[in-house]
Amino acid sequence: MRIALINPPLAERYVNSIDEPLGILYLAASLQNNHEVYLIDSFNNLLSTEETIKIIKELDVEVLGVSLIFTGAYQTSLEIIKTLKQIKPSITSIIGGNTATFLADELAGIPFIDYVVRGESDISFPRLINAISTDRETTNISGISFYKDGTIIHNPAAPLVEDLDSLPYPARELLPLKNKYPRAILSSRGCAYGCIYCSSSAFWQKTFRIRSIDNIINEIKLLNEQEELQYFSFADDCLTLIPDRAREIAARILALNLDCTWGCTGRIETMSEGLIKDLADSGCKGIFFGVESGSNRVLKMLKRRYSPADVYTLYRLCLKHGITPYFSYIIGLPFEEKEDLDQTFDLIQKLQGVENGIHILTPLPGTPIFKEADKYGIKMASCDITNLDINGKPLITTKHLTAADINDAYRKAVGYSLKALRKRGVQ
Amino acid sequence: MKNSMFNHAIPWQKNKTLLVNTFSGAIDVIPSHFEYYLTKATQLQKNKITDFLFARRYLLEKEIDEPLILESLYRELLARQRKNSPLKSVLITTFDCNLKCSYCWQQHNTRSLKSSTLSVEMVDAAFKSIGKLHNLLKEKSTDPPVIQIFGGEPLLTKNKELVEHVLKKCREYSYGSQVTTNGVNLEIFQEMLLEYQVDEIQVTVDGTEEAHNRRRIGSNYKSIMNSIANILSYQAAFLKLRVNVDLSNVNTLRDLADEIIDRRWYTNRKFYAYLAPLRDSSFASTDLITQRPKLLTKVLELKRLYPQIELFDMKGWDGYQPVRVLENTGRFPYPKANICDVNLNQFVFAPDGKIRLCAEEAHSERGIIGEFYPEFSFDYTSFQRLYDHSPLDIEKCKECTLLPVCGGGCMLMEKERNFRNHYCQAVKDCFEYALTAYLESREENCASL
Ligand code: B12
Ligand code: SF4
Ligand code: SF4
Numbered sequence: 001m002r003i004a005l006i007n008p009p010l011a012e013r014y015v016n017s018i019d020e021p022l023g024i025l026y027l028a029a030s031l032q033n034n035h036e037v038y039l040i041d042s043f044n045n046l047l048s049t050e051e052t053i054k055i056i057k058e059l060d061v062e063v064l065g066v067s068l069i070f071t072g073a074y075q076t077s078l079e080i081i082k083t084l085k086q087i088k089p090s091i092t093s094i095i096g097g098n099t100a101t102f103l104a105d106e107l108a109g110i111p112f113i114d115y116v117v118r119g120e121s122d123i124s125f126p127r128l129i130n131a132i133s134t135d136r137e138t139t140n141i142s143g144i145s146f147y148k149d150g151t152i153i154h155n156p157a158a159p160l161v162e163d164l165d166s167l168p169y170p171a172r173e174l175l176p177l178k179n180k181y182p183r184a185i186l187s188s189r190g191c192a193y194g195c196i197y198c199s200s201s202a203f204w205q206k207t208f209r210i211r212s213i214d215n216i217i218n219e220i221k222l223l224n225e226q227e228e229l230q231y232f233s234f235a236d237d238c239l240t241l242i243p244d245r246a247r248e249i250a251a252r253i254l255a256l257n258l259d260c261t262w263g264c265t266g267r268i269e270t271m272s273e274g275l276i277k278d279l280a281d282s283g284c285k286g287i288f289f290g291v292e293s294g295s296n297r298v299l300k301m302l303k304r305r306y307s308p309a310d311v312y313t314l315y316r317l318c319l320k321h322g323i324t325p326y327f328s329y330i331i332g333l334p335f336e337e338k339e340d341l342d343q344t345f346d347l348i349q350k351l352q353g354v355e356n357g358i359h360i361l362t363p364l365p366g367t368p369i370f371k372e373a374d375k376y377g378i379k380m381a382s383c384d385i386t387n388l389d390i391n392g393k394p395l396i397t398t399k400h401l402t403a404a405d406i407n408d409a410y411r412k413a414v415g416y417s418l419k420a421l422r423k424r425g426v427q
Numbered sequence: 428m429k430n431s432m433f434n435h436a437i438p439w440q441k442n443k444t445l446l447v448n449t450f451s452g453a454i455d456v457i458p459s460h461f462e463y464y465l466t467k468a469t470q471l472q473k474n475k476i477t478d479f480l481f482a483r484r485y486l487l488e489k490e491i492d493e494p495l496i497l498e499s500l501y502r503e504l505l506a507r508q509r510k511n512s513p514l515k516s517v518l519i520t521t522f523d524c525n526l527k528c529s530y531c532w533q534q535h536n537t538r539s540l541k542s543s544t545l546s547v548e549m550v551d552a553a554f555k556s557i558g559k560l561h562n563l564l565k566e567k568s569t570d571p572p573v574i575q576i577f578g579g580e581p582l583l584t585k586n587k588e589l590v591e592h593v594l595k596k597c598r599e600y601s602y603g604s605q606v607t608t609n610g611v612n613l614e615i616f617q618e619m620l621l622e623y624q625v626d627e628i629q630v631t632v633d634g635t636e637e638a639h640n641r642r643r644i645g646s647n648y649k650s651i652m653n654s655i656a657n658i659l660s661y662q663a664a665f666l667k668l669r670v671n672v673d674l675s676n677v678n679t680l681r682d683l684a685d686e687i688i689d690r691r692w693y694t695n696r697k698f699y700a701y702l703a704p705l706r707d708s709s710f711a712s713t714d715l716i717t718q719r720p721k722l723l724t725k726v727l728e729l730k731r732l733y734p735q736i737e738l739f740d741m742k743g744w745d746g747y748q749p750v751r752v753l754e755n756t757g758r759f760p761y762p763k764a765n766i767c768d769v770n771l772n773q774f775v776f777a778p779d780g781k782i783r784l785c786a787e788e789a790h791s792e793r794g795i796i797g798e799f800y801p802e803f804s805f806d807y808t809s810f811q812r813l814y815d816h817s818p819l820d821i822e823k824c825k826e827c828t829l830l831p832v833c834g835g836g837c838m839l840m841e842k843e844r845n846f847r848n849h850y851c852q853a854v855k856d857c858f859e860y861a862l863t864a865y866l867e868s869r870e871e872n873c874a875s876l
Contacts (some may be wrong), residue, residue: 016662016696046661345734391691411688415734418693422740424756 001133002036002061008080009042009049010072014391018044020184022235023097023121024067025170030126032171035133039174044181049076053083062091063129068107069097071364074385078110085112092132096121098203102365103385108145108152116145119203120189122167124158160207164189165215169222183223183232187216187249191237193267195290196302196376197330199366200237208241217252224258234264243270247278254282261285269305273317280321287318288326294347295340298333308347315351325354330390331413332361332406334369334376334398341409348416352423358413359390360406361398428477428486430468432493435828437859445863449749449831450497451484452759454866494819497762497831501817504764509566509772513603516557517575517775517786520545520589524580525611526645543579545778547592549800553776554596556799560774560782563805567772573603573626577786582612590616594623605629609643610651617654621661629667630655631703634676635683642676656690665697670739673705674718677725684735693738701740702726713849720856723747727864745850746857749832750865763818763834770814784813785839794839813839823847832858 005028007021021041028037038059042052056064064084068077077100081093096117100107104116115138117125124143131138139148143158161167175181188211190204223229240246253262263286264279279287293299294308311327318325329344348356363370363380365388373380377399387395394406401409433450444459464476468486471477480486487493521544545553557572574597581590597604605627606620613630620628630651633639639648659666670683680702692698704722707715723744730736741751752760765771769784776782777789780800788794794813797805818835819825827833833854836847 012691013660013662014691014694016694391694393689411685411735412733414688414693415684415730415737419734419737422755 001063001129002038002059003031003063003065003129004038004040004056004059004061005065005067006052006056006077006080007039007041007043007067008073008076009047009052010070011075011386012072012389012391013043013046018181019233020170020172020175020181020235021067022170022184022186023069024065025172025175026122026167027065027125028171028174029168030122031129032174035129037171037174039171039176041176043073045176049079052076053080056080056084057087060088063094063132064091065094065096065125066100067097068095068100071099071385071388074099074103082112094125094128096125098199099365099385101203102199102370104145104154105152108147108154111147114146118143118145118154119157119205120160121158122161157205160205160209161189164209164211169219179227183229184235185216185219185232186235187211187239188236188241192241193238194368196334196368197361197364199364199370202366210242210245213245213248213252216249217256220253220258221256224256224260229258229260231260232262234262236265238267238270239264240266240270240275243272243275246270247275250278250282250284254278258283263287265289268311268314271314271317273321276317276321276323280323284323286324286326288328289314290330291327291347292330293333293336293340294329294344295336296343298335298340301335302333308343311347312350315354319353325351326357327351327354328357328359329413330359330361331410332394332396332398332401334361334378335400336398337400338405341413345412345416348413349420352420355421356417358410358417360392360394360410361396362388362390362392363396364388364390428468428471428473428481429489429491430465431485431487432826433828433831434465434485436462436465437863439863445866446485447862448483448485449759449829450493450762453483453485454759454862455483494825498817498819500762501764501819504761505770506566508764509564509568509770511568512768512772513568513570514557514561514564514572515575515768515771515773516553516560516572517577517773517789518545518550518553518581518593519577519579519775519777519786519789520550520581520593521583521586522579522778522790523583524578524609525583526580526609526643528643543778544586545589545776547589549776549778549780550589550593550596552780552800552803554600556776556782556797556803557600557602557774559803559805563807564772571602572600573605575605575607577607580609580611581606582608582616584612584615587616587619591619591623594619594625598623609646610654611646613654613658614650617658621658621663625664627665627667628658629669631669631671632683633671634679635686638676638679652686652690655692659692659695659698662695662697665699668698668700669703670700671705672702672722672726673715674722674725677722677729680726680729680736680739681733684733684738687738688735699740700738701742702744704744716849716853719745719853720860723857724860727861744857745833746829746854747861749858750861753862754865760832762831765818766834766837769839770816784810788839827851829854829858 005024007024024039028039031037040052040055064081066077066081084091085093092114093112094115094117095107095113100116101118104118107113107116115128124141127141128138128144131141142155145154172178188209190208191200192208194201261283265288268289291311292302296307315325363373369376369378379397381395383395394403397403431448433448435447435449437445439445439456442459443456444462446457447454461476464471464480465485477486523543561572576590576593594604604625606625607629610630632651633642636648655666658664704719705715741747749760773784774782775784775786775789776799780798781795782797782799783789783794784796785794796810816838818830820838821836824830824835
């Protein structure tokens with residue numbers, strides 16, 4: 001079958017980088033032996049919704065698979081599917097990804113959407129495609145939601161991939177401008193932490209699965225043979241979740257003797273100087289950390305096992321070993337009071353010369369604060385799904401802060417952050 | 428023993444003096460009576476106080492020739508900067524403008540000019556001369572030359588074809604391109620600028636909507652901001668937002684910063700915003716220069732109250748710049764070797780067919796160093812005189828304790844010199860205010876640690 005997999009445009013683009021859309025690259029890898037697969041990466045190639053539609057139309061595919069990962073792509077995804085269904089009613093429209101998973105009920109009820117594939121789809125999506133292409137019954141396939149005879153049916157969850165090594169490597173050769181993408185490697189799926197504002201735990205069914213280090217290293221080796229890698233990033237939720245494993249990965253990368261740097265996401269409580277040094281020695285140049293707050297009290301409420309002082313130590317250690325840390329903060333946390341915000345401002349100002357992400361607490365589908373807003377004392381303004389955006393306007397009030405307070409604090413935090421960025425880091 | 432030429436004393440708290448050596452970067456709070464040791468340096472006996480002042484380089488050995496050392500440092504710093512500066516050609520595409528800002532220097536100067544706009548042939552001739560000029564420069568970056576499309580206002584509808592011609596030429600020669608615009612016609616030109624992949628667009632606003640539309644009559648703030656948003660969404664061209672400030676619009680900075688933050692432009696790596704203190708280059712009055720210290724005080728005070736204003740960088744504010752560097756790097760900067768791009772590989776092509784080094788004097792007979800149209804000619808001696816100008820060349824500056832932080836006056840603009848006293852006072856006041864405020868805030872912080 002002719003299948004188009006789409007990474008749709010987002011309402012707003014905040015990142016300045018190009019990033020491989022690994023979800024559809026993995027799916028394409030599982031499908032491409034038996035089907036003709038096309039990838040349209042609109043988000044990274046800055047294609048508008050209209051341009052995306054035009055390309056799909058020209059490809060004249062039989063199946064349209066849209067990757068609705070980000071809430072910000074909700075509207076554009078629907079517009080793409082709706083328009084193509086109008087142009088070619090025989091097309092089978094399928095939607096999957098993080099946001100699609102948690103909004104499956106709503107999406108499956110939309111007339112122009114044929115199937116929603118929930119959660120990890122490496123098993124269920126190829127099954128669905130094979131059934132469609134051979135005209136077999138689709139209604140018994142696990143992991144899918146659809147509308148039938150006036151009701152929305154959610155089949156039981158699909159089994160998770162038991163052995164991640166069994167998956168083919170992402171089908172990068174299908175990317176447009178394939179040599180332009182800095183490569184992304186996914187060494188694990190899931191996360192063990194379960195932060196209140198994050199859907200990872202719910203999405204990956206509370207599991208944390210890893211690939212063998214041999215399998216990961218082979219992928220890196222292969223990429224280097226193909227194109228002389230200069231930079232790659234680990235797309236894992238948290239590469240350092242098991243510190244010894246991260247150290248081993250680093251040691252194996254070092255042994256490859258590449259002329260290449262890389263980046264990843266780390267969790268503050270897993271970091272030690274030994275780990276930082278090993279990562280740095282093997283070419284790691286940047287690590288993203290979620291700091292969230294500069295208030296000890298708030299960090300305790302978030303069940304974090306680090307203090308602002310630990311963050312400062314980590315910052316010094318990273319710089320010492322030549323790694324640029326990137327820190328992210330959330331304004332509007334449920335327990336946060338004005339004094340806590342002042343402490344966050346202080347911490348931002350202390351970590352000089354590095355970039356920060358300043359975000360606003362936003363209940364995204366699938367997160368604990370979305371499911372149990374009351375428990376966290378959060379009141380949510382009504383809005384379109386597309387506007388659920390951690391970089392957007394505040395949509396919540398908490399027990400202690402109004403939306404206006406949150407906005408004001410957000411703007412201040414941005415100012416302090418830009419001021420601190422101009423300063424050279426204290427070595 | 429002798430006193431360093433660059434000891435600058437600022438009254439500090441009771442009976443104390445803040446002593447700064449603007450050359451070495453030494454900063455100390457000293458009992459005020461130490462100043463006596465500096466003024467009488469040549470007659471002094473060695474003692475504990477002179478040892479201290481000597482160790483901190485406020486007092487020097489007699490043989491040390493500071494101007495000579497400074498001069499050679501200037502050469503070194505200039506060479507370093509030039510090696511990072513590609514040849515930049517400023518094309519004054521036209522002297523015409525679609526706005527009538529009261530503070531604009533060109534309005535007053537260009538009204539009586541015969542030729543006000545470049546022709547297509549002149550543009551072609553300019554591009555041909557660039558190659559020759561490039562070969563003349565010894566110290567330059569290896570990056571390709573950059574064309575800055577400048578005015579007047581370069582983006583006038585009547586000049587659309589001319590601008591497109593320049594952009595085509597840039598593409599043909601693989602030169603970089605920049606546009607400096609008041610934004611009035613950005614909406615009309617944005618597609619062209621994006622299509623030709625212009626590297627940098629600089630747009631000016633004068634505060635928030637109300638302040639901007641009031642001062643820049645004929646300009647529409649909303650249209651400018653929407654065009655900027657559109658350009659940024661492509662993440663292709665670098666967008667520099669210049670915000671003109673003076674005492675009458677400084678209070679709108681908070682709202683402007685809020686708007687920019689709410690538009691999330693700051694997350695875009697292609698966006699940069701900075702504050703430019705308004706100057707009256709028409710020399711109609713000294714008001715704006717005299718107000719400068721008050722303006723700086725106000726901006727820094729607002730930044731403390733509303734940190735979002737930190738969004739705006741403040742590079743190049745006379746007198747404040749060294750303190751900004753100190754604040755950001757923990758070190759006092761090197762002496763400022765140049766005050767503009769005249770000695771940094773810049774050539775200006777004006778509608779009269781002449782080549783100059785300074786864009787602000789593009790209308791005048793001063794500073795002509797050659798011709799690009801109808802024939803190419805180049806006067807190396809005139810070029811050298813400006814290109815190698817040193818801050819020590821101006822008599823008054825040579826004696827000034829602030830020379831390393833100020834960079835000295837301009838040798839082209841006679842008029843500016845008439846106002847030199849006001850200007851120098853402003854540099855001094857800004858420097859002293861900013862340094863004291865910075866040190867005081869550090870003291871406060873230290874006390875709280
Ligand atoms: C890498 C990454 C990015 C990259 C690239 C994203 C991409 N397109 O792949 C970049 C840097 C662009 C990015 C940006 C952001 N990200 Co991000 N990102 C990730 C991360 C860490 C990994 C993505 C990944 O490769 N996953 C691995 C693959 C295998 O999983 P997958 O993509 O989910 O795909 C599987 C299924 O979803 C499904 N599937 C996916 N597509 C499709 C399509 C069809 C048709 C079907 C049937 C199935 C299907 O099958 C795939 C295989 O099993 C995820 C977290 C995570 N672990 O998934 C967050 C995540 C996607 N990001 C998130 C967020 C919040 C952001 C930002 C908003 C944060 C910010 N900094 O502001 C920005 C948004 C950018 C913007 N507007 O400009 C959230 C999304 C929340 C939401 N509901 O919107 C996530 C889930 C993190 C989290 N746990 O909260 N991100
Ligand atoms: S935010 Fe990060 S650490 Fe927290 S649950 Fe999500 S993926 Fe895990
Ligand atoms: S311009 Fe004035 S302040 Fe600057 S160095 Fe010359 S005399 Fe001193």
